[in-house]
Amino acid sequence: MLRRLLLTTASAAATLTALSAVPPAAYATAVPPSTAPAAHGGDDHLTVAVHGTGTGQDGTYELSCHPSGGTHPDARDACDLLDRRTTWGRDPFAPMPEDTLCTMQYGGPAAARITGTWAGRPVDATYERGDGCQIKRWDALVPLLPDLSEH
DSSP: OHHHHHHHHHHHHHHHHHHHTSOHHHHHHHSOTTTSOOOOSTTOEEEEEEEOOSSSOOEEEEEETTTTEESOTTHHHHHHHHHHHOBTTBOTTOOOOTTOOOOOOOOOSOEEEEEEEETTEEEEEEEEOSSHHHHHHHHTTTTTSOOOTTO
16 A cells, blocks of 8 residues: 555656656647637626516626626626636536436526537537526626526
């Protein structure tokens, strides 16, 4: 067991030493373009259409990020949220996995559709509040989507 631990530690140290010899510019070319997030620029633009909230927050909003702007009522915080949720290998707009078990609760008739481009990738995502998983998915994007947790 001790031998295995020592071999693993030695292997990890050798890998780190080899990586430290690689210039930083080489890291960017090591990641295939299809998995690398785009550099944030003026291409981050979303259209958010919301209806059925019953709170006066229905409407269609434009959101631009880097810099933040558009007709979205909370553009800066919405862009900040998306920046935090954008990580390698994860789509901030991904649907819940098909086999997810969800609570049988109803969050109301609100629905939303988000379209546009984020981090250089096309976005076309729909949101509802028909069960616990859908409510959680919606709430994870507040303030991009309206906060309906108190309503």
